[in-house]
Amino acid sequence: MGREVSESCLDILLIEIVSSYTNGFFAGRPELVAQAVEAVGYQVGNQLCERYTMERPQFSDHLEAIKFICTDFWTNIFKKQIDTLRTDHKGTFVLRDNRFRWLSRASHPDSSATIPSALRNFAESRKMHLYFPCGIIRGALSNLAIPCAVTADGSALPSCSFTIIIRRDEVSNRRDGL
């Protein structure tokens, strides 16, 4: 499967998805934009997961599935693995990518004027762009029967961390089942 994707096209597409939702369909309603962008990511993650797990043995637990996201899945999308993975063993995982590719070209607030409103705008738009990768992770995991919530923190560019919280009821169900 030697298909290639133009990285700049993907960057531009992502920017355009976010901007057309923000300025067009849901202008002035950031919560709906977030939902819509996340939903697009969700479907992408769902379908990618189907493909990338093809040649793999079954996952025995959550940690193994998360590890798969950190290594193989991330490598397939970003050509690198997640740099650090931390967990509290209670269903929360923090994945940190020290050089997150999709934000590598985002403008850095330090380099521009320190006007508060400009800073806020940078943070806002960065947050919008991160809903897409969040959706990808959530889509992939939910396709592996792990319902979860994913949030991202991109405040320390160029690194970016994703927090995955696996839903409680699912965790307890699993334990009861065993």
Add this chain to the structure above:
Amino acid sequence: MSVCVAVVGHQNNPLYIQSFTDADDALKLHHIVHCSLDVIDERVNNPKKSGPLLNETFLGLLYPADNYKVYGYLTNTKVKFILVTTDLDVRDASVRNFFRRFHSAYVDAVSNPFHVPGKKITSKTFAGRVSSIVNSFGSSTATE
């Protein structure tokens, strides 16, 4: 030889079912597919019995029967593939090969952005690929 293939979603909802048969036994094949769902559930939920098979996607022969064979395959995303064949001397290797090709056809079908996850697969391309995979499966077992 009659063959029936089925794709069943993770909530045991049918995603695709197709029989390739000359005789009038399509309904019977569907019935067999239905029955085998319980066997797959049992295998997955009772790992002790199936032991080393647990981590593998290919579930092997699901249960013995007189005039047909039922094979199962479970993807990582909990989608089941079921193959019913009336050919009694098929080799495991050719079934594995069949499922591998079937799986990649399935992945291509669900990667279609117009496919709604969890809904039936209506793609004609998928149907075409499945029938060519079934044909080559039939001819490979016939020559062995």
